[in-house]
Amino acid sequence: MRDHNGTEHIDSREIRVFTFNIMGINLGIDVEQIAGLFEPDKVEAQNIQTFWFHEKISFPEGEVAYNSPKVLIIKDDTSAFGIIIDLPNDIFIISIDSIQPLPSIMKSSGRPEPIWGAALKDEQIILLVDAYRLMQCETVTEKKMIEII
């Protein structure tokens, strides 16, 4: 529902999700976790800690290519950090009732996973990412080094 200023309001059982796409996978982050979206060169000058999305969570073997990288600045009280994502798409309003947890077979580790659920939008699956949990993940290369050791 929009007010006279054109602002769209959501009710308590809905979330606004910013969506993007990396390697053909539709991903979404709750807009409440996002402070802004910038070109990478704009962020470099501001001394903001950034990381590529795929550095924090493993993708299938092979190169992860970005076609149109952008930096999502995440809201944080202590320090600003940014996630480099690809192909920003749109902001959708998703009903909480339509969000499904990942199947139990994928949650065997017991630790809080950065991908916390999935929602269907126009028959497409959007994977919902918690930016704060993603930030807490070790980088994939660090993880591999620990496994080797």
Added chain:
Amino acid sequence: MPEQSAKKKTDRILEEVQKHIEEKKIVDVEEKKVKLVIFKLGNEYYAFLGDDVKKVLLHKEITYVPGSPAFIRGIISVSGDIESVLNIHKFLGLPETQITKNTRIVLASDGNIRSGVMVDSVEEVTDIPKSAIESPLSTFDETIKQYITGEVMYNHKHITVFDIGEIFKNITA
């Protein structure tokens, strides 16, 4: 007199034969049958117990979930429900195969756990006597053997029957 004795003997044998036929009929009627969903992985035939299979789906687009183990292909939507898809080749250490028009996703469940399992083709769904399923041979690789509930010969094919519950239990342990 010997003729009469011989006749009695014939009657007795016939009675026994008849009795045996009747007993066999009872056994045939009472023999428990199980449903098998027979599928192929590579050139080998395998099966899940029909009670564990909810649906057999045509291959559809699978959304890879970053960070998931290599034996999880991703997730799919089945009538609005999100289901995982297991890469059983990788899980069992079998050579990976190409996706073809025969590729199917078998949606299986055990207790509270449910997942799709991608197989190279589904060959048949059939009922067989439970007694036809024999204990697995000791020649199986130990990694695979723990997931096998038995083996059966069906239409001259050697079929290995998986226990989907054991597979799920190992993944979620």
